[in-house]
Structure formats: structure tokens, C-alpha cells
Amino acid sequence: xxxxxxxxxxxxxIVSDIKTKGYFVFEQALTEAYIKxxxxxxxxxxxxxxxxxxxxxxxxxxxxxxxxxxxxxxAYDIITSSKVLEICQEYFNDTYKITNHRIYQTSKNGHMPxxxxxxxxxxxxxxxxxxxxxxxxxxxxxxxxxxxxQYIANSHKWSHEYxxxxxxxxxxxxxKFKQDILTFPMLQGSMILCDIHGMHRAEPFQDHNLIRxxxxxQVDQVGSEYVGHGEKNLVNTEYxxxxxxxxxxxxxxxxxxxxxxxxxxxxxxMTPHDLLQLQKKLLPQTLEAISKSIIKSLxxxxxxxxAKRLLWHFKSKSANYKKY
Numbered sequence: 001x002x003x004x005x006x007x008x009x010x011x012x013x014i015v016s017d018i019k020t021k022g023y024f025v026f027e028q029a030l031t032e033a034y035i036k037x038x039x040x041x042x043x044x045x046x047x048x049x050x051x052x053x054x055x056x057x058x059x060x061x062x063x064x065x066x067x068x069x070x071x072x073x074x075a076y077d078i079i080t081s082s083k084v085l086e087i088c089q090e091y092f093n094d095t096y097k098i099t100n101h102r103i104y105q106t107s108k109n110g111h112m113p114x115x116x117x118x119x120x121x122x123x124x125x126x127x128x129x130x131x132x133x134x135x136x137x138x139x140x141x142x143x144x145x146x147x148x149x150q151y152i153a154n155s156h157k158w159s160h161e162y163x164x165x166x167x168x169x170x171x172x173x174x175x176k177f178k179q180d181i182l183t184f185p186m187l188q189g190s191m192i193l194c195d196i197h198g199m200h201r202a203e204p205f206q207d208h209n210l211i212r213x214x215x216x217x218q219v220d221q222v223g224s225e226y227v228g229h230g231e232k233n234l235v236n237t238e239y240x241x242x243x244x245x246x247x248x249x250x251x252x253x254x255x256x257x258x259x260x261x262x263x264x265x266x267x268x269x270m271t272p273h274d275l276l277q278l279q280k281k282l283l284p285q286t287l288e289a290i291s292k293s294i295i296k297s298l299x300x301x302x303x304x305x306x307a308k309r310l311l312w313h314f315k316s317k318s319a320n321y322k323k324y
Contacts, residue, residue, distance in 0.1 A: 001034050001074075002083060006191070011083075014193065015090045018135070022156035023182075023194040030078070030189035035141055038074035039213070044105050047278060054234060057265040058274050063105040066261045068215070069251075070234040075103060077239075079217055080247055084137065087193070088250070092133055092221045097252045099134075099230030100262060101217035106147055111204040113167035114152070116159050117196040117218060120229070121259045129163040130229075134196035134220040140188055141213040146205040148185040149192050152177050155199035168199065196220070219250075228258030 006029040017024040044063045048055040054067040068075040078084070079101060088096050117136055120128045138149060152173070162168060173181070183203055184192055194200065196218060222229050233252055249255075263269070270278070 001031065001077060001081065002029055003031055003189075007083065011086045011090050014087055018091065018193060018195055022154060022198040023151050023192065025184055025186075025193075026191045027186050028189040029191035030139060032189060034074065035189055038072060038078075038215075039141060041072040041074055042068075042103060047274075049278070049282070057263070057269075058271070059263040059265050059269045060271060061106065061108045061110060062263075063107075064263060064265075065103045066101075066231075066263075067234045068101060068103045069239070070236045072103070073236075073239050075101075075215060076236070077242075078139065078215065079137075080242060080250070085246065085250065088135065088219055091135060092219075094221050094223070095249065096219050096221045097230060097250060097255060098233065099218050099220045099222070100259075101215075101233075102262070103141070103213070103215050106202070106212045106214070107210060108208050109204075109206040110147060110202060112201040114170070114173050114199050114201050115167050116155075116162075116199055118163075120226070124260055124264050126166060129160075130226060131160070132221050132223060132226065132229075134218060136192075136194050136196050136200075137215075137217050137219070138192040138194075139215040140186055140190045140192075141215055142211065143186075143188050144190075144212055145185050146203065146207055146210055147212050148183050148203050150184070150201050150203050151182045151192075151194055152199040153180040153182055155180070156195035156197040159197050159199050162199075173199075222255075228256045230255075230257050231259045231261055232257040 006026050009026065014024045042056070042065055044056055044065075046055055047058060054065075054070045056063050056065050058064075065071065069079065079098065116129070118129050118132065118134060119126055120130050155177070177199075184190075220229065230252065235251060267275070
């Protein structure tokens with residue numbers, strides 16, 4: 001999973017960097033082989049439409065796998081790894097919980113505003129900012145030369161002055177903090193870890209050939225006054241081969257979650273191109289559904305049941321014949 005060089009980094013040094021500078025960066029923390037296996041667990045072209053499962057949704061030019069704890073064992077193992085938990089144990093001085101997580105794929109263009117992640121929500125709406133300590137873990141799952149993570153140095157120390165703002169404009173940041181902007185283009189597998197109170201964004205870009213894939217998750221020190229803080233975690237029980245009381249608390253077992261999954265998506269959040277591709281997939285399925293509906297309306301239910309029985313017996317005999 002992690003490269004030996006990253007495993008050997010002293011956790012105290014990581015935490016010290018975050019508390020003093022607001023961030024810690026390590027190039028190629030994840031191995032190339034591990035990332036390849038992780039990406040094989042995800043089909044970014046399989047969009048959920050009346051599909052009784054968890055999977056990928058689209059919000060404009062970004063594809064999200066929000067519930068990766070339910071559909072990617074490799075992602076689960078990173079999020080619950082001993083290295084991640086060691087960092088959290090040393091950074092926080094009270095109970096901490098994962099409050100959101102996702103794997104997402106950005107393409108074509110994007111312009112994210114400057115913001116912090118110490119957000120409180122009421123339903124789908126941002127209701128304010130909190131002062132809980134928190135960490136943002138971000139792993140590049142592809143080489144990132146454009147649309148790189150950007151962070152304003154030392155902003156975790158003064159961002160509370162802007163807690164009344166949802167975002168800060170590009171022009172305002174350029175006028176006051178341009179010299180403090182740090183940009184992190186790095187290779188696949190690289191890790192960025194930062195204080196959620198730090199001002200950050202992904203660098204704006206326009207490139208129709210670019211696809212950037214990222215694993216992101218946030219861990220907050222959730223106090224008793226913020227019960228319900230965080231998105232719900234759907235976890236595949238098959239993955240829980242490392243379950244301990246600490247991990248159960250970290251994942252939020254028995255803890256109320258009030259925030260909806262991010263992003264809020266529907267057919268309306270898809271691009272015209274994605275809608276067209278979806279229609280191409282739906283057309284043959286629509287014709288099949290209409291044919292089945294006509295057959296069911298013309299034949300009695302008992303006839304359909306008997307036809308299924310005969311088909312099952314035929315398949316069983318065929319399978320037994322092949323054995324010999």
C-alpha cells in the first residue's frame with residue numbers, strides 16, 4: 001500500500017508540520033501497483049440509473065464515487081490504515097471521526113473557489129463554520145500537472161477571520177495573499193495532508209484531454225455540541241477484517257449523521273455529452289423493457305411462471321450433460 005519511505009516518516013514530524021505550516025506533503029506515498037488495483041475496483045463509466053447498488057454519479061465535469069467504503073476494499077484499507085490512524089491519534093486530543101470521503105475524477109475544466117472545510121450544514125445548505133480541529137487527507141491517483149491542489153501558507157492561523165464568508169474570490173486572494181499561494185503538482189500516489197481550517201482549492205484549468213483522479217477524506221474531532229456532524233458512511237462488512245473499537249468509533253458506528261451525501265446529484269447535474277451517452281445505453285434497455293411489458297400483459301402470470309420453470313430445467317439438464 002504505502003511506500004517504505006513514507007512508512008518510515010516519523011508521525012510526530014508529520015503532525016508538527018501540520019500544526020506549524022498547516023500542511024504536510026509526501027510524493028508517491030502510495031505504490032503504483034496498489035493504485036492500479038484500486039482503480040480496477042471502480043468503473044467511472046457505470047452510472048447508476050435504477051441500479052440497486054452504490055456507484056458513480058456525475059456533477060458537471062466531475063464523476064464521484066462517494067461511498068467508496070462500500071465498494072472499494074483498497075480505499076477502505078487506506079482510510080483505516082494504521083499510518084492514517086497514528087497521525088489522527090497524535091494530532092487530535094479527543095474523539096475523532098471520518099466525516100466524509102470520496103474518490104472523484106475531474107475532467108475538461110474546473111474552477112474551484114478558495115474555501116476552508118470546517119463547514120456546518122443544515123440539510124443540503126451550508127449553515128456556518130465550526131472551530132473543531134480537522135484533517136483533510138488527499139491522495140493523487142493519477143499524475144497531476146494541472147488542476148493541482150493549492151494552499152495558502154499559514155492560512156489555518158487566520159482563516160477564522162473569514163468564517164462569515166462561504167468562499168473568497170480569486171481577485172481578493174491575489175490582492176492580499178498571492179505570494180503565499182503554494183501549488184502542488186506531483187506524481188501519482190502523492191499525498192497531501194492539511195488542516196481543514198486552511199484556505200485551499202484545486203488550481204483552475206481548461207484542458208479537454210485532462211483527467212485527474214483523487215481519493216479524499218476528512219477527519220474531524222467531533223465534539224458533543226456537534227452531534228450529527230458528517231455524512232453517513234456505508235461500509236461493506238466484507239471489508240471489516242481489521243475491526244477494533246477504535247476503528248468502529250472512527251467510522252462512526254452508532255454515531256448520528258445529519259448531512260446528505262456529497263455531491264447532491266440528479267439528471268440535471270449531468271453534462272449534455274453525458275446525457276447523450278446515457279441515452280445511447282438506455283435505448284436498447286428501453287426497447288427490452290417494453291417488449292417484456294407487452295409479453296407480460298398478453299400472457300397469464302401462470303404461463304410465465306411455467307415458462308421460467310421449463311427454462312430452469314432445460315439449463316440444469318444442459319449443465320449436467322456438459323459435466324459428462
